[in-house]
Amino acid sequence: LETALISNRFKTFATTECRGSSTLYEHFSEQIATDDELLQLASYVRPGQPVPNLFFGAVHYLLLKGSNHELREYYRSIVSKPRDFTTAFPYFRDFCLKYSHEIIQILKNKLVQTNEVGRCSYLYPAFCYIYEKIKRPLALIEIGTSSGLQLLWDKYCYSYNSNEEVYGEALSDLIIKSEMKGVRPPVILKQSPQVTSRIGIDLHINDLYNPDDYLWLKSLIWPEHTQRISSFESASKCLKLQPLELIEGDGVKLLTEIALKIPQDSVICVFHTHVANQMPEESKYELLERIKIIGQERDIFHLYNNMWDLGLIHLEYYLGGKAYSETLAETDGHGRWFKWKG
Ligand SMILES: C[S@@+](CC[C@H](N)C(=O)[O-])C[C@H]1O[C@@H](n2cnc3c(N)ncnc32)[C@H](O)[C@@H]1O
16 A cells, blocks of 8 residues: 555544544554654555554554553553653654564454444344344344354343443343433343354454454554453453354355254344445345345344444344344444434
């Protein structure tokens, strides 16, 4: 990639993604955009990858891994009282040049692949809604599972609108808090619906049992987002207690074969969040066609977002061969709030 193009990406990233979310990354992005040496370094990112996310992820990864440099004093994920961000850039620059070899290796080899467990805040009521409709155990198939954390939505505890009342797995290590907006709240079951199987598919699986994958996923969370980091850590602990079947491959192509393995007493629930926007158009149509064909033989639900629009959770399903379609909720990208429409 040309450095002029990368410079523009950092400028846009500063205003559209960082502002209001990370003052540190906003400040760094503005400075990097005019720094030829750092732009040169960032140009090692593989084509198709979001450059700023990968670049910042690489630096964060090396710091979390223990690189001993004063830059760490500016990261809220590492020190409890970070120094004033306005003095951070010279340290950031020095770090990048000192560790340029390590950074290039990361940029060439790693992918931006988050796994946002906060999104379970709206998946939980959505699955309750499905369960209330069908009253049969759920067999989960997640496309774009990353490391599988959302396959465990029934193992987490939920609290809405700062209420004392909790839902799901009350004793879970992870409490997911979210704001529920709108005048027609969903029916949220106190106890998690029964889940009989969990299968996750991804083009590249992140294995949280592998310390390097674990650290990489953590590094992709921005340093100020300490709540997201601690949710990730707690969810990872839950994952280690729970058997998951994670399969590497194209979730669209593998779907039919995987669905065939699901016992008839469970209802198939295919779901994916923030995945369909990465699929080519023909894959989206192929996915819907495959679900329709399965739906002629048995009941199936399909819960997803970001296919034809952004920020809306859709539910399509076939019951007794008949097709239904609903929009369940409007949501924040990280699940911090959602507005139920179902
Ligand atoms: C932005 S991440 C979202 C991960 C997770 N669903 C979440 O919400 O945290 C998108 C994931 O979808 C995966 N992906 C994209 N297209 C896919 C496909 N056709 N089959 C399987 N995985 C896919 C990517 O590899 C990546 O891990």
